[in-house]
Amino acid sequence: MSDIGARKRAVRRDLLAVRAAMADDELEQAARGLAHHALTLPEVADARTVAAYVSVGHEPGTGQLLDALRGRGTRVLLPVLLADDDLDWAEYAGRPALAESEHPAQPGRMRLLEPGGRRLGPDAVREAEVVLLPGLAVDRRGVRMGRGGGSYDRALARLAAAGSDPALVVLVYGHEVVGALPDEPHDRRVHTAVTPYGVHRFR
16 A cells, blocks of 8 residues: 555544534434535535435435535436446435445445436436535545545546536535645545535635
8 A cells, every 4th residue: 555545544434433422413414514505505505406416324414405406496306326436326216215225346345325216327427517526525625635535536537637616515514624635646626525514715
């Protein structure tokens, strides 16, 4: 493992430990704040299609946000994890239409909630004007740290290769906006971070 890879792994371990210690009432309050601030973003308000995700475990909760977007008439695309860790996409049709799944190639990993509708293909993310990204942290330069699986790196690379330029917005807790994170050349920077307490814009 490279030095940067080892540093990333250590940072991820520490961030996940803090999340694991969060109480249920903290998570519920954070989800409400996150939805409120995300919905006030002009780029989200104006978007016809938003690519998002269903939070799991102690991730910042997205359930209220997804329902509010759908209630506005926004088309919401959700990821479907493929066996090679790439992402397919399908439209969000409400919580009852979500199905629990696990990693197709690695049973026993974190269980996911995925849309049960028609698969639209990995390129469907190019239809989104806004991409809401999961992350463990983001720094003041807009460098985002994910869980290390590379799924969203592939999606972002696909957008860049196609010349697509959606607003890239990472959803994190307030303490996860940090001074600096280890990064590599393939890491694509985000434009905005939304926390339960407010919005951070990056140059």
